[in-house]
Amino acid sequence: MIAALVLMAFVAARASAPAVAAASPAASSAPTSLANGSAGTAAAASATSTAGAGGVGSGSSVSSAAGSEPGAYDQLTSLLSSDSLDVSMLVGQWVPQLSSKRNGMVVNGTSYDYSAILADHEALRARYSTARLVTSNDWSMFTGRDFWVTVVEQPFASADAANNWCDQQGIGPDDCFAVKLSHTAGPRGSSKPRA
Template sequence: MAAGGVTAFVLTRGTGGTETAQPPLDTHVAAPAQRPPTTTVAPVTLTSQAPAEITENDLLRQAAQDSATAERLVGQWVPQLSSKNLGLVVGGVTYDYPAILADFRALHDRFPDAVMVNSSDYSNFSRKDFWVTLEASVFSSADAANAWCDEQGFAAQDCHASRLTHSGGPAGNSKPRR
């Protein structure tokens, strides 16, 4: 008998009418199937989702994925590339969850160090529940961060210096471009 398996025998009739048990040729009965161990499944890659399937949870996951990098930016001047919330209309586009994520992804494709944060998690933003895209490059001053925006060809209203903070408020933590 094979380990963990069952061996079957075939009865054959020999000369003189006697029956003998013979192992069959190339026959194997498998051992009972065992359940595989429970495993953790990796997060789903968002790029495989159809736009209609993208929800607020996808934005929350992106912000959570970027949170460690964002926390290293606290207190530093960085370029703020985008700020969108549900229902905001910009350039004829009404932002819903798929459009907000598409905006982030387009910026991330252009600037691979870009991260997403939720404005509700930081006290420097004057409006809450906005999904903010930041370039994770640190600058010594607001003017230096704004110069980076200029060098990248952003319009004044599309990129400006921002400093993340968990205490205080918006005053002194943002510098618009002119």
């Protein structure tokens, strides 16, 4: 948990730098609301819930440095668009966050480019039929920018209830935790790490 908080602080510090920041409300391997990456992935995006406001579906978008992988980037943006209506119904609700990855991020020795981010999301989607894709740029509670975040389209009345879902699925605490989706709230109180 301490390591996750340290990682979140590092990610938040990088977020204020000219470079792209993490997308979790809290941090990269620790739930806060950043836009974590699973295996430290869920925490990466959610760890900095101040990651971004706006939205791909609502006019904002992830930096399109698709470069060498336009096919994977295009597929990600297509999924983002097709999931936007379902996800819009979750505003103000607690949901489980399963992953958050950004192009160029390295998690547990794996370097994530758009193809790897797409594969990560599709694997989660195959396992959890209600997995949906959002970007940290579209939600004010994420602190990092340009994170592709996988959440579960299952609203809960509380963070504890969303975290209980993670427990019931047998997912580790760094790979699943509660986030409260918002276009207006900041990261504070927008995520709840699991012990």
